[in-house]
Amino acid sequence: MLSRKKLLAWAIAVGSALTAVTVLATSAPTAAPTAVPATAPTTATAAAPAATPVAPAAEVKKASTSTADHSKFKELQKDFKEGPEVTKACLSCHTEAAKQVQHTKHWTWEFLNPETNQKLGKKNVINNFCTAVPSNYQFCTACHVGYGWKDDKFDFTKQENVDCVVCHDTTGKYRKLPGLAGHPAYEDTEFPPHSGKIVKAVDLKEVAQNVGKTSRQTCGACHFYGGGGDAVKHGDIDSSLQNPAKYLDVHMAKDGLNFTCATCHATTGHNVSGSRYTPTAMDKEKAHVRGKADNSNPATCQACHGTKPHPEKMVKLNEHTTKIACQTCHVPEFARGQATKMSWDWSTGGKMKDGKPYTEKDSAGKNSYDSKKGNFTWQHDVIPEYIWFNGKVDYTLRETKLDPSKVVKINTMNGSPTDGKSMIWPMKVFRGKQPYDSGNNQLVVFHTYGKDDSAYWGNFNWDKALEYGMKEIGAEYSGKYAFVETEMSWPITHMVAPKGDALTCAQCHDAKTGGRLKNVSGLYMPSTGRQNEWLDMGGWALALLTLLGVIIHGAGRIYMSNRKG
Amino acid sequence: MLKILSGFILGLIFIAFVGYIMAPGLMFHERVSPYGVEETVARIQQNIENTGNGWSLSGLRNPAKAVQTDGSNTLPVLMIEACSTKYSAPILKDDSVRFLSILMPCKISVYQKNDGKTYIGNMNAGLMGRMFGPMVGEVMSHVAADQAKFLEFDPSKPAPQMKVGTPGSGGAGGAAGGGGGC
Numbered sequence: 001m002l003s004r005k006k007l008l009a010w011a012i013a014v015g016s017a018l019t020a021v022t023v024l025a026t027s028a029p030t031a032a033p034t035a036v037p038a039t040a041p042t043t044a045t046a047a048a049p050a051a052t053p054v055a056p057a058a059e060v061k062k063a064s065t066s067t068a069d070h071s072k073f074k075e076l077q078k079d080f081k082e083g084p085e086v087t088k089a090c091l092s093c094h095t096e097a098a099k100q101v102q103h104t105k106h107w108t109w110e111f112l113n114p115e116t117n118q119k120l121g122k123k124n125v126i127n128n129f130c131t132a133v134p135s136n137y138q139f140c141t142a143c144h145v146g147y148g149w150k151d152d153k154f155d156f157t158k159q160e161n162v163d164c165v166v167c168h169d170t171t172g173k174y175r176k177l178p179g180l181a182g183h184p185a186y187e188d189t190e191f192p193p194h195s196g197k198i199v200k201a202v203d204l205k206e207v208a209q210n211v212g213k214t215s216r217q218t219c220g221a222c223h224f225y226g227g228g229g230d231a232v233k234h235g236d237i238d239s240s241l242q243n244p245a246k247y248l249d250v251h252m253a254k255d256g257l258n259f260t261c262a263t264c265h266a267t268t269g270h271n272v273s274g275s276r277y278t279p280t281a282m283d284k285e286k287a288h289v290r291g292k293a294d295n296s297n298p299a300t301c302q303a304c305h306g307t308k309p310h311p312e313k314m315v316k317l318n319e320h321t322t323k324i325a326c327q328t329c330h331v332p333e334f335a336r337g338q339a340t341k342m343s344w345d346w347s348t349g350g351k352m353k354d355g356k357p358y359t360e361k362d363s364a365g366k367n368s369y370d371s372k373k374g375n376f377t378w379q380h381d382v383i384p385e386y387i388w389f390n391g392k393v394d395y396t397l398r399e400t401k402l403d404p405s406k407v408v409k410i411n412t413m414n415g416s417p418t419d420g421k422s423m424i425w426p427m428k429v430f431r432g433k434q435p436y437d438s439g440n441n442q443l444v445v446f447h448t449y450g451k452d453d454s455a456y457w458g459n460f461n462w463d464k465a466l467e468y469g470m471k472e473i474g475a476e477y478s479g480k481y482a483f484v485e486t487e488m489s490w491p492i493t494h495m496v497a498p499k500g501d502a503l504t505c506a507q508c509h510d511a512k513t514g515g516r517l518k519n520v521s522g523l524y525m526p527s528t529g530r531q532n533e534w535l536d537m538g539g540w541a542l543a544l545l546t547l548l549g550v551i552i553h554g555a556g557r558i559y560m561s562n563r564k565g
Numbered sequence: 566m567l568k569i570l571s572g573f574i575l576g577l578i579f580i581a582f583v584g585y586i587m588a589p590g591l592m593f594h595e596r597v598s599p600y601g602v603e604e605t606v607a608r609i610q611q612n613i614e615n616t617g618n619g620w621s622l623s624g625l626r627n628p629a630k631a632v633q634t635d636g637s638n639t640l641p642v643l644m645i646e647a648c649s650t651k652y653s654a655p656i657l658k659d660d661s662v663r664f665l666s667i668l669m670p671c672k673i674s675v676y677q678k679n680d681g682k683t684y685i686g687n688m689n690a691g692l693m694g695r696m697f698g699p700m701v702g703e704v705m706s707h708v709a710a711d712q713a714k715f716l717e718f719d720p721s722k723p724a725p726q727m728k729v730g731t732p733g734s735g736g737a738g739g740a741a742g743g744g745g746g747c
Contacts, residue, residue, distance in 0.1 A: 246636040336638060363607035363727045379601065381641050383681045501638040513680050 064212065071209035080204035083147045083183055084160035089208060091159060098159035100270040106145045108156065109133065111277050118395055120277050126398055128410055128432035128486040129227035129344060132445040135472035139449035141182040143222040150181035152472070165204075167218050168211040174202055175221070179449065216242055216252065219261040228373075232341040235382060235428035236494040240337020248337050249495050266298040274299035279491055281325070281391035281415065282423050283307075301326040325423040327493050328386060329503040334428060334492045339366055339380040344432040347483035349374035350460040357460070372448075372457045374433075384426030384492050386520050388415035398443050398475060402484065404436065408443075410488040417522030424520055426492040433485050435462060437470075439478020445469040591692060598675065598683040599718070602641045605675045605683050607727040609645055612715045619651035620711065623670040625729055642676035649711070652704050662701050668693070671708065673715065687712060 070076055075089040091098055101107050110121035122140070126132045133140045134152070141149040146161045148154060155161060163182060165174055176184050177191050177199060184202040185191070191199045220242055227233030231240075246253040251264070265274045274297065283302040288294045297303065309326070310317040320329075334340070350371060352358070357371030366378040392414040402408045415422035437444050447468040448456050456465035462481060470477035508515040509525060517523060524532045598605040606625065613620050623646035632639045648670035656665050674686040690712055694705020 245633065247633040247638050332638070333640065361726065362604065363601075363724045364603035365726065368724075381677065383679070497638050498636060507679055510679075516679070 066212065070211050073209075076205070076208045078205065080208060082186065083163055083165070083204070086204050086208045087147075087160045087162055087164050090164045090211075094164075097164065097270065098162040101145060101162050102156065102159075103269075104271050105275075106270075106272065107162065109144065111275075113277055113393075115278065115392055116394055118397060120395060124397065125395060126410070126443045126445065127227075128430060128434050128488050129233055129341075130448065131346075131434060132398075132469070134445050135447040135469040136449045138181045139178045142176045142178040142180065143225075144182045147182050165207050165211060166221070167214050169207050169218060170210045170212040170215065171207055172217055173200075174207045175199060214260065214262050214267075216260055223261075227341065229341075231335065231338050233430075234490055234494075235334040235340040236331065236490075236492045238335070238338055238340065241494065244337065246498060247501075248497075250498055251496055264299045264303075273297055276490075277393060279389075279391050279393070281389045281425065282421055301330075323417075323423055325389075325425045327491075327496075328384075328424050328426050330496050330499070331384070331426055331492050331494070332497055332501060332503050332507075333381045333383055334426070334495055335380045335382050336495055336497075339364065339378040340382065340428070341376055342379045342382070342428075342430065343375075343377045344373065344430070344434075345375040346435060347374060347433045349456070350462075352460075371460065382428065383516070385429050385489075386424050386426055386517050387413055387489075388417055388422040388520065388522070389413045389425040389427075389491065390415040390419055390421040390423075396443060398445065398473070400443070401441050402436065402443065404438065404441060404482065404484045407431075407485045407487055408436075410486050413489050413491075424517065428490040428492055430488045430490065431485070432488070433483045435466060435481045436484045437466075437478050437480065438482040439480040440476065444477065444481065445473050445475070447472065592689055593686060594689055595684055595686045596716070598685050599720070600683060600724070602643060602675055602677055602683050603727045604724045605685060606643050606645055607725045608718050609673055609675070609685070609715050610728050611725045612717065613645070613647045616711050616714050618707070618711055619649035620647055621649070622646070622728060623648045625727070640677045640679070642674060645673045645675065646670040647673070647715075649708075652708050655704055656701060659700065662697055665697065665701065671712070673712075685716060687716075 073093075075092050078085070078089070080086050080089075087098065105111050105121060108121065109123040110119065112119055122133050130136075130140070137152070137154070138150045145163050145166055146154075147163055148161055163176075166176060174184055176182060177189060184204075185199050187201045189199050189201075191197060220237075220239060223234075223237055224230060224239045224241065225232070226237070231238035241249060241252055243254050244252050246256050251257050251259040257263075262272075265272050267273065280297040280300050283296060283300040284307060285294070285296040285302060287306040288296075288298055288303045294303075301309070305326070307321060308318045309321065312318075348369070351369075352371060358369075359367055359371070360369035362368035362378065364378065367376060368378075369375050394412040394414065396402060396408055396410055396412075413425075413427065415425075435444055435446060436442060444466055446456060446462070446465040447454050448465065450458070452468075453459055454461075454464040454468035456462065459465075463479075466481055467477060467479075503516065506515075508517050510516075515525070517525065524535065600608065610622055610625075613622060626644040626646065627642070628644065629639045629642050653666075653669055656662055668688070671690070672688070675683065676686065677683055689709070690705045691709035694708070695702045
């Protein structure tokens with residue numbers, strides 16, 4: 001006879017087995033690695049998932065409240081032949097405008113950083129996109145607020161050289177083409193060359209008679225296309241912001257606040273606020289108030305939202321604002337409207353197919369190779385890299401000596417957890433490979449565009465392009481070049497997502513993966529496995545001592561009670 | 566006797582609980598892809614078309630777009646739909662298992678997670694099939710074998726172009742219709 005206990009055990013076992021057979025017909029492995037060799041390339045190439053690319057819709061414009069109808073002005077009734085004639089007409093009323101513009105970075109393309117004493121600006125910085133402006137003025141100055149900057153002899157003092165309408169056009173028909181030294185097309189022009197597409201000649205009279213405030217379209221005409229194309233440079237600024245939906249940017253949403261760029265980048269005397277060279281990493285000022293003189297940057301989040309932007313009961317969130325930039329949580333990913341370029345390898349440029357330059361596309365249909373430029377990778381919905389940043393940026397300039405055995409940081413974003421000026425910021429880190437002077441260990445300027453026989457995009461000859469570029473700036477060149485790996489960081493600040501899409505606690509405080517901030521140093525992060533060892537040890541020691549105390553006290557009480565008994 | 570019965574029921578409950586906990590991992594596979602979302606999709610699509618056995622692409626859905634339309638964000642996710650009439654026909658012809666048409670077409674999901682990596686998710690066709698009798702089990706075992714081939718990547722081959730939209734329907738992320746052969 002089986003005992004009752006044995007019967008019970010058997011019943012459990014049989015029940016378990018029966019259920020197991022029924023429910024779990026077979027076991028199967030989970031989360032297995034893919035059947036790909038470990039050496040498989042890990043290109044994170046990706047692009048906009050939208051199956052049907054949507055052309056940017058016309059910007060949603062607010063009704064004009066202007067007190068002047070420029071189409072009625074006598075000065076603007078002429079058939080202007082060239083841009084400077086329009087400027088002359090503008091200046092007949094707006095007498096100080098050109099002088100104001102000529103004091104801005106938009107005009108000089110120069111900036112002296114007062115903190116580092118580095119001479120920056122487009123004229124001086126060598127980046128890891130198209131690299132440098134000198135020797136390529138005629139092409140690059142399509143984005144200059146001026147007319148005629150085709151070489152280093154450009155007259156920066158001539159007021160008629162200022163291009164008023166590039167920022168104030170409201171027709172959407174004013175377009176400056178690369179190669180025309182900042183002029184628009186005055187006659188029908190095939191662009192891009194040999195494409196069969198014709199850009200119509202601009203009607204300067206119509207444009208001049210329809211000027212108005214700056215818009216997303218006018219700012220975006222250059223800033224959306226920085227780095228040589230749409231969405232190339234910034235990651236958080238591209239043509240998807242022309243008319244964005246709410247998911248992409250709560251401030252600029254066409255069906256929401258419908259901000260223009262100038263709503264945040266408030267402008268005084270043509271000087272636009274906000275700077276990539278001296279960003280405001282930590283804004284301790286209170287929100288700006290109308291009528292009150294505020295000297296702090298009006299383009300920060302705090303300028304509107306203050307330093308405690310969350311409801312009072314959300315104490316923890318407001319505590320986070322002392323160390324975490326708003327953008328870190330509220331721009332959880334960038335390039336959400338379309339893919340942004342993430343890397344650029346100039347070293348592979350110059351390949352030919354049947355003796356001709358060619359292009360290739362990646363899986364998402366974005367250019368992944370161009371004989372003129374080398375290889376690229378693109379990615380959308382990019383999770384930023386996070387760093388401590390205090391607003392101080394050091395550049396590797398042409399004069400700076402570099403170590404080619406290491407990745408050269410085009411700009412070093414300074415910051416630390418202990419300097420009291422830093423916050424954790426999201427960054428787009430753009431990685432590249434570009435030529436450098438291997439004799440002098442310095443970055444180089446090279447000649448890309450031109451109708452001469454030295455331009456790289458024409459002859460694909462690095463020696464000639466480098467020699468020409470370096471001669472143009474009067475710099476010494478050893479005659480030897482190689483390619484060096486580079487990195488350039490871009491603080492992410494646009495494309496603010498709806499509040500419901502802000503990072504959740506678990507996205508940073510994640511014990512399993514370490515969370516989003518796993519690579520940020522100097523943090524005490526509960527629930528991430530990155531706690532401070534000494535602090536943890538102290539805590540456990542206190543807990544242990546408490547337990548010991550309780551045991552000893554309890555034992556003492558029992559002992560004493562027994563003695564009395 | 567009551568204790569024996571209670572023990573038996575407890576055993577059933579225990580195993581049912583274990584099954585409940587483990588079921589998601591058994592019913593579905595998840596693995597990391599060495600490529601980005603679009604390239605992973607493109608390579609799987611190419612594999613599907615090269616596998617034979619009547620497989621063809623039925624569509625590519627983008628559920629993230631719907632979330633965006635609703636004013637919110639989600640990390641990229643694309644769903645590849647594929648079908649083979651060789652495998653779907655026997656099931657669709659049998660009234661007793663025709664309801665399994667809700668599992669058609671065969672889906673493979675490619676998505677990005679918060680760690681920045683690309684993942685591939687798919688149904689464990691072999692296990693699912695065994696639950697619905699010998700005929701379905703047999704068919705689905707072939708489907709499972711082909712599914713494994715869909716996910717074998719050859720890095721020596723260049724990245725193909727991703728095929729967007731639904732063959733035959735002309736729409737992106739639209740209804741997976743007759744164009745895919747199912």
